[in-house]
Amino acid sequence: MRLPPLPTVSEIVHLYQLTARKQLAQNFLLDMNLTRKVVRKAGSLDGGFVCEVGPGPGGITRAILNTAAKRVVVVEKDGRFIPGLQMLADASEDRMKIVHGDILQFKMEQIIPETYRVPWEDKPPNVHIIGNLPFNISTPLIVQWLEDIANQSGAWSFGRTRLTLTFQKEVAERMVAPVSSDMRCRLSVMCQYLCDVSLKFGIPGKAFTPAPKVDVGVVQFVPLMKPRINLPxxxxxxxxxxxxxxxxxxxxxxxxxxxxxxxxxxxxxxxxxxxxxxxxxxxxxxxxxxxxxxxxxxxxxxxxxxxxxxxxxxxxxxxxxxxxxxxxxxxxxxxxxxxxxxxxxxxxxxxxx
CATH class of the missing domain: 1.10.8.100 (rRNA adenine dimethylase, C-terminal domain)
Known part of the structure; x- marks a missing residue:
């Protein structure tokens, strides 16, 4: 499923005079080779449901829509990006929906079709959460989602939903840090006792607009069938x-x-x-x-x-x-x-x- 010819993401940014807001920790990923690579690391999206967090000008969104994903919902807090995203929605043949809201307050279980629900013990459902997360919400958001995974609530009431997300490289390395590593911390244990966590690849900071002073890591989380610590x-x-x-x-x-x-x-x-x-x-x-x-x-x-x-x-x-x-x-x-x-x-x- 290919999108019809559209303005490039850079042209969308210029057309709507979109600038990254420092207070929202926004950094745009405009390189389509990298956005496609992020989406590939999420696995097969054929016939699946995808929720993208913080699509911004829509770089990763385009890569998702160019797969065979059946339904795509994007959650964006900054209203400045809605017109550009609407252009993608109009070209997607009704596969894409835009939600203008704060992902920290958003009830994701309300948008996932019931047909995707599978028992926790089965293979992960064909439901995917993908996002280039702003640095200022990435840690509190993943902790919030880890609690949902532990309680099998929210998006995880549909089964062991997978996540493919970007983090500041140092945070990504902490999440996957092994025992005795200098990077080992609370977040390492919290992620690893609930999920198989893998650092898929790194993205240099210069690939973003504006370029942050740090590099970025793409991390995938696959919830475990049984947590390694069986307590609340x-x-x-x-x-x-x-x-x-x-x-x-x-x-x-x-x-x-x-x-x-x-x-x-x-x-x-x-x-x-x-x-x-x-x-x-x-x-x-x-x-x-x-x-x-x-x-x-x-x-x-x-x-x-x-x-x-x-x-x-x-x-x-x-x-x-x-x-x-x-x-x-x-x-x-x-x-x-x-x-x-x-x-x-x-x-x-x-x-x-």
Whole structure:
């Protein structure tokens, strides 16, 4: 399926006087050889549904429409790009729809046809999410989507939907960083415990308009049939965040931040339950080590319900703790009771009971 002759993307940019907005971290990819390569790395789109995030002037959009994709929906926040995208939609023979909105607030499950739904245990559905993401939303967006993957919600209520996305090269390398790598971080564990993650190729910054000071990496995520850590996302995310808080120090210092300072016995219990060496460094931990830490923390939270809501950085919690441990416990237990849902939910922010 080929598009009819149209103005080039560069001509569209000139025609509508489109300039990249620094506050939106916009960088246009106008080289059609590179946009086609991004789309090829997503796999076969024949007969598939594609959601493109942040199409901008439509470089990657054109490459998608030149495949045999059956339906393409683009989500664009900046209204300046809508006229140029509408030109593509008009030429696409009703295969393309434009959504003017913020992808961070967008409910993708509302636009995916029911015919694409498959069981989670089957092969990934013929649904693809592709995008040249603005740097300023790329990390919060992928964390939001990882939570949806963990809960099998949103676009992942249709099965193990694949993502092919661009990130700042350093962020991309962190996502795929192996154990003991200098790049290993919280994001490495969060991505790898839920997905097979691969860095497909790099794009030099000079290929973009305007050229960013950093290079870009194209990363693909394929959700796993079974997560490598079988606990709620919020539980795993909190443990990982704390472990890498002092990434160059021994993990005993990081783990201690999960608990009030006057409860060191719980830190000792974490290591007793997980059977890990307190002198280990965060980048040295394997996914099964994180699984042990998360399980140990979950068990402790089940015994002491208030612990999960404790935040060592909170001034309010520090003030309550100075009044005495019981005062802190009472306030946190009150919060836990208020937040406790009446019915079970896949995204409950409470420990597994």
């Amino acid at each position: 996302f919020k539980m795993v995310e909190k443990v990982c965040r704390h472990v890498f808080h002092y990434r160059q120090k021994m993990i005993k210092h990081s783990i201690a931040t999960l608990f009030p300072v006057d409860m060191p016995e719980l830190t000792a219990e974490m290591f007793e339950r997980s059977d890990l060496d307190p002198s280990s460094r965060p980048p040295q931990l394997k996914l099964r080590d994180f699984s042990k830490l998360c399980s140990a923390y979950n068990d402790i939270c089940c015994q002491h319900a208030f612990i999960f809501d404790f935040d060592y950085r909170s001034r309010k919690h520090a003030k309550l703790l100075r009044r005495g441990r019981n005062t802190l416990i009472e306030k946190l237990e009150e919060k836990s009771l208020v937040d406790l849902p009446e019915t079970e939910s896949s995204d409950v922010e409470v420990p597994v009971r």
